[in-house]
Amino acid sequence: MQIVFHSRNANLAEDFRGIAKEKLESLLRFGIQLDEIKVEIKHEANPRHGKSSHSVVLTTHGSGPFMRADGAGFNDLAAFDKAVSAIELQIRKIHEREKDYARETLREKTINE
DSSP states (O other): OOEEEEEEHHHHTTTTHHHHHHHGGGGGGOOOOEEEEEEEEEOOOOOOGGGGGGEEEEEEEESSSSOOOEEEEEEEEHHHHHHHHHHHHHHHHHHHHHOOOOOOOOOHHHHOO
């Protein structure tokens, strides 16, 4: 999985990329094909936005499903956490839909025979 960072009007902290990469790689546990995730960070200069002055948009590209999630918060990590939780819900929903509930277990085979 390739992770692309793009920032607008923002200076990213040095540890943000490491934390973001770690959290996004944890999404691979669901087994959904994700070729590329684009992380777009925006800072709003208007002080009236206050608590939502930082926004993060996550977009997936590639052979898997197309997903997009937004998050806004008072700093980059808070906004990123909201966006990751939103995209994780989408991935979890796709994962649950692809599960095979029709298979027979070994116990059911012995009872039916």
